[in-house]
Amino acid sequence: MNRASSGIHTPFAATLIGSQALSADTALFRVAPEASALEALSRFVPGQFVQLSVPGAGEVPISPADLPGGDGTLELCVRRVGHVTGLLHTLPAGSELGLRGPFGTGFPIREMAGRPVLLLAGGLGIAPLRSLLFHLLRESRDFGEVTLMYGAREPKLMLFREELAALAARRRLRLYLTVDFAPQEPAGNFSCAVGLLPDLLKGFSFDAQGSYVAVCGPPALYRCLAGELEGAGVEAERIFLSLERRMRCGIGRCCHCAVGQKLCCTDGPVFRLSELKQIPEAL
Incomplete structure (x- = not known):
């Protein structure tokens, strides 16, 4: 071959x-x-x-x-x-x-240049966003302020927490962590709020008019997060959501990743909120 x-x-x-x-x-x-x-x-x-x-x-x-x-x-x-x-x-x-x-299609790195970027990760959704986070930090001169909000079910399920705490300690990013519940005290140099990820956005002060937002996590969070972001003044064109949990064959051949008339493997997995709002079953 x-x-x-x-x-x-x-x-x-x-x-x-x-x-x-x-x-x-x-x-x-x-x-x-x-x-x-x-x-x-x-x-x-x-x-x-x-x-x-x-x-x-x-x-x-x-x-x-x-x-x-x-x-x-x-x-x-x-x-x-x-x-x-x-x-x-x-x-x-x-x-x-x-x-x-x-x-697939990734996050619009070039379009984000010069703008503040807010990353919202839920659970295992931190993994795809970690690649974006590292790129933004390595090329920090090309981007505005970087903020990460990350939520998990409980402290022991929070991934990369020491790594993220170290980055925040060096003032590389603004970091906000939350857990649904805390049955035990977190170990090590680690502190977080108790509540759902969307709660971190309530009252949060940021440049909503100029920021780009990247979201990855359980799909059940997306509708609520989108509502909070749009309510804060972020345009749907600048909110990007990953539907990576729907991916299948990788080349759009099997069609198991279909969302309306779009295929996550080829048209996504990263979509603008403005696109997904036109597809009733997407969120």
Whole structure:
């Protein structure tokens, strides 16, 4: 087969370098793709996704948690929720994997230039937004103030919390954390509010007229968050939501990702709120 077609229909070979547990069921995996994949991966935009395949199990769509490293290494934050991800969590370093992609439409980095950016993450939604966050911070001269609001069910399920606290301590970003409930005191240098993610927006002072907003998390949050943002004065054209949980084949062939007449794998997974408001079943 012509290797030029690999990455779209045929996976590139990749090797599992290692993993780091983030919670009881979620880990950060570092994956090294073969050299022939580097050109395709160099075009990755935060918000896009790859298809990760585990031999003998199948493949799953995953949004990278950071831009590829100089050697193409990817960080993939994966929750153990099914057969493929369950097997992935048992694999040792050195195991063979496969990668296709990147696929889809990411966040509009160029359009955000010079503007304040507000990131709203719920639960595992922090993983796709982490790649956007890191890009904004690495290229901070090109963007306005960066704010992250992140909510989880409870403190022990909050991912990357030490990393985020360190960034906030160095004044790299404004950080606001919240949990639905706190059955135990958070460990370490970590503090947060108790309440739902939309509650953080109530009374929050920011440049609503000039800011861009990126949202990723449980779809049930989106309608409420959209209402709070528009109520604060953010235009729907500048609110971007990721429907990454609907992704399937990656190329729009199976149509399981359809939202109205749009396909999340190709038209998304990142959409403007103004687009989604025209599709009754989208939110």
